[in-house]
Amino acid sequence: MDFRSFQTRAAEALKRGSSVLLHAPTGIGKSVGSALGFTQALPKNPADTPRNPLLGTRLLHVLPMRALASSVAKDIAGLLEQQGFGEMYRPAIHHGQQQESEIFAERVGVTTIDQYLAGFAGAPLSFSSRSGHAVAGAVVASYSVFDEVHLLGPERGLPLLYAVLQQRRRWGLLSTVMTATLPKSVRDFLVEQVGLEPVELTYADIQARDGWREVTLSLEEIEEPAERVLEEFKAHGRVIAFVNTVEAAIELYRQLQAKLGPEDGELFLVHSNFAPSHRKALEERLLEVFGRGSTARAVCVLTQVGEAGINISAPVVLSELAPIDSLIQRAGRCARFDTQPEGRFVVYRPRRERSHTPYSEDLVKRTEVALHNRGDGFRLDWTAENELVDEVLDAYYAHFIRGETVSRKDAEIKKAKKGERGELPQPAPKTKSITIADALGLLDQTFHSRSADVLEGTLREINNVQVVVVSEPPRNAAGAEIVGAEGTENLSEFERYLDQQNRLKPYQRDTLESIPVSYGRFARRLEEQDLWELKLVKEEEHDKPLYVLQRAERVRSNRTYLLTQADAGYSPTVGLSFGEVDYVEPVHGLITPVVPRDGEQDQPPKHNFQSWREHCSRVYRAVDAMLKSKYLAWILHIAKQMQARGVLESAEQFAQTLESMIRLAALLHDVGKLSRGWQREIGWREGTGEEFWAKSKEGVEVGELPPHAFHALPVLRYLFRKLGVVDEQGKVDRLAELIALAAARHHSLGNPDGTLQWPPFELHAGVLEEIRQLLQDELGEDSEPIRALITPELFDHINDDSTYKLEKGKHTYVLDTPSPSEDYYPFYVLANRMIKVGDWEASGEREVELCR
Structure with a gap:
């Protein structure tokens, strides 16, 4: 397949290890451009190691709104098929209403910015809170594409985007920001501050769209929008009408419904407030009627959900006045296909109170003046789009990305007359913005509270x-x-x-x-x-x-x-x-x-009995496979970024030590299940000669089991200290504690304040030998130093009241957990993901981490 110049240049930049800022108009193939390098890095067999693990492990395509997800997923699926992968890597859509993903375990995920940010901060919105840090591990170990995410609102969206990009850059992770509507000053700022490599269109790229397409934009006074839609429909047979609010869209639809019969053509109403099954059927029919090659007579009333992502076209598109970036997206539905190269895009101010709603009044006014200044009807090509975006948005966006103060003029906007150039009103956003430091703080606060409420409050309007x-x-x-x-x-x-x-x-x-x-x-x-x-x-x-x-x-x-x-x-x-x-x-x-x-x-799920040693071996082997196939490459790469900043002396030695700790943590993650009380409750009986159980036997009635997962924390802390993984003061090294915590949290995160509690461990006959045998089975001769430490003293440490305070029958320990701004955060969430996923795979006898 032949690709356009900007698409191949974006792919080449990613393969060189550079993150990308892809600047291109609507309808030209930005989604393909951002995903091409990823598809070229994929392994031919899902079980194999990606050709470039940092690029080909997982793609998360992040959108500002849910409505775009299906179309983007379809574009990426088409590219994967063209690249010879067929159905091997089917994109999973995951947002608040459509939840196909399983903790972002798939090779390709299409999600929304709120889901991504909450997942990045360890407080996922649409996954179980128990899976929180495993989701963060997937977000870290991904190539992330941010697709016009500033459209969620620059006041909050731009600082949050910048904060995430800065952290990903610190860890050396690949990202692409793709946009048709960010002003040049913001693009330049991201290039300078986050190190994005700009990819702009060549003349040949531009001609691929503007060479045959001619769309004329006019700003008009329209008294009765329904009558104008009917007039254009009578003349052209196909009209799309964009309306800014759902209520206004329904009202226009009702007016048209009263005057159009089934014999005249189809009438559609599309907005965000439909049930998923109805929305899907509606969009499928819309693509048939307004898609490439169709000549059916029809009218479609749309809200913002049609601004991008729906591949439809009409010769005439009417739109209520909106900010320039939204208008450009809407104009992308006009004369979209080369079978109908000419079109008219008509913009009008709605005649109702608060006509700017739901947009910023400042931006709508600035857009109106800028369009007036262009005069009667002008060609809306890529050059005009860029000029309008810079003219309208530059000063406004400066508030939120650079922290600049732009003064407000008291004078009201001058009424622009034909042939007279009006002055754009100075921007004065009413929505409170947040600083970039605030954005980083929000991510940290979200992590520690384990609740997305903090982010929800910030992103509430979207x-x-x-x-x-x-x-x-x-x-x-x-x-x-x-x-x-x-x-x-x-x-x-x-x-x-x-x-x-x-x-x-x-x-x-x-x-x-x-x-x-x-x-x-x-x-x-x-x-x-x-x-x-x-x-x-x-x-x-x-x-x-x-x-x-x-x-x-x-x-x-x-x-x-x-x-x-x-x-x-x-x-x-x-x-x-x-x-x-x-x-x-x-x-x-x-x-x-x-x-x-x-x-x-x-049919009920299949019952799956496992002995303790069998289960722990399965988890270890699953983690081993994840480490070898990709995550070791991620660990070493992130460690090298830390070495370059002077945080580490040797990235290779650090990665080897971390790998060893993760393997031991995987082996002993369920050590708490060996306690006599836990074994008794699950149905195992002493004196029978049976191996210890990890999963119950079919037909055995099991009551509420005592907590077991947090026992891994004191066991691993003890072993790491005895094995010499300590800091300058002889205390367990910070990273070692975090890996112990990652294993202990494979079921639950504990209390929000970081407190972990576990009942005293009841040591009984056979436990020490069981652990030693597991270590021998999986580690062979390398297990000798660890096996020597599996003694009663280890379990005395678990039950030591002076180290782990005993309150109400439970030992307590508080550990300062990492947060997204900490250097060790990616290692902690990756370890937690591997152990949690390994545990799920071993328990359910199925592969969860599909991107392995």
Whole structure:
């Protein structure tokens, strides 16, 4: 396959070890350009080592909004197929509504910036909190592409992007920032401060789009948008109309619906507030009707979800006035295909109060003046796009990336007249920005709190809540949790349905589809109302996650709330609306969709008994495979960056020591299971001659097992100290403590303040020999120094009250855990990922780390 110059130059820069800033217009192939080097580094066989581990281990393509994920995943899948990989490396989409990924274990992940940032900081939004630091390990060990992520809001997005890029640069990790709409000053700043290698388009690259395409932009006064859409539709047969808010889009759709019949052509409404199954069907039909080669007569009303990622085109595109970067993205849907090279892009100011919403009023005003200054109708090519972006956005973005203060003029914007050049109003953002230092602090704070609430508060306006619409309100007036209790006859139909679902095994349950709604839109309308929150929780007294319905104290991002038909409605054609909607027959008391379970999933998971030594050996071998295939290369590379900064004397020696510690941690991660109390509870019986158990036997009823994972911390600290992994004061080295912590946290992270607690270890006959035999089996002669340390003294150390304070029957230890700004952070999260994934693979007898 022939690639464009900018695509091959981006790939070559990555292969040289340079991170890239790829500057190119919409619709020209930036996604392919950012992924090409990755596909060239992939192994032909998934089990083999990548040709370049730092580039070919894992690709995370990061987006500003969910709506773009499917299209980007499709583009990358197409490239992989063209490169001869077929279905071998299928991209996984992961965001708040579509969660295909398993802790970013796939070779290719397409995600959103909020998911990426929270994962980077060890507090993932859409994965179990127990997997948090393993997700951070995947984010660190990835080639990361940041695709127009500043569109989430430059006030917060740019400093956070810069903070992440700076940390990745410190560790020598490859990244690409791709953009069509960052002003030159910001691009130059990222090149200078983060060391990105700029990749610009050649004349031939530009001609690949602008050589045949001619789109004229005009700024007009439009009194009745619906009438203008109908006029253009009558003349051209295909029109796309962009509207800034969901409410306004629904209103325009209703006006057009009243005047267009089925015989005239198809009418579409697309916004973000649709259920996943309906949204997918809608976009598939939209691609058929507005895609390449189609001549069908149709009108489509779109919000921001259509600005990028949907490969559709029309000869006429109308758009409400918006910031210039959004307008350029929208114009990319005009005359997009060479089968129809000419098009008109018409921009108008909507006639409603707060017409700039949801955008910055400053940016909308600056855009309007800049367009007025261009005069009546001008060609919107790559040169004009860049000039407009720099003119409108440069001074505004300077606030957030350079920390500059731009003064505000009190004079109101002069009304620009034809042929008269207006002065752009000075930017004065109302949204509070954060400094780059603040951004680093946010990531650290998120890590230590183990909650994405800190980031959610910062990114709130781009985060969503999820909504489920029911036919009647819950009748459980006390707001008590529903956990399958008796007496369901007085509950609503939906409450009875939840009760029925709670009685099923998780693999037997239906899927309740929820509707994403922007936090701002939802909170403005409903924050003062009494709301019900729907959660799926795992509690200790139950053997499975249960649906819980309870009163919500406040509106929080990424939570699911219940609305009744008195509050909102839903239909497959209009989506979620707080106004008039088409009638939908409830199913199980739900207006929003329910996807029935697949009958093939009714079989329970296979029971998997394992002896303790067998299980630990499997974990060790899984970790060994991960180290050899890729992670040793990552460890050594990051260590070399530290050596270059003077933090380490020898990267090679450091990497060898770290490798040895990780291997020992993997072997002994489950040492706590050998305690007599734990063995007794799982069903093992003394005096039978059986090996110690790690997994229960089929048919053996097991109660609540005592904690076991945190015993690994004192065991490994003791062994590392005796083996000489100590600092200048003779204490266990900081890195050694972190590797011990990574192993101890393979199930749970412990208390938010860093406190780990474990019951006293009950040493009994056979335990010492069991551990020694495991070490001999896997390490051979190299195990001799360690085997000599497996004595009763080791277990005296675990139970030592002076080192590990005993409170309420549990030993306690507080360890200062690392955070994203610390040099050792990548080693800690990589070790935690390998041991956690190895444990999952050994327990489930299946491969989890697909990018191995």
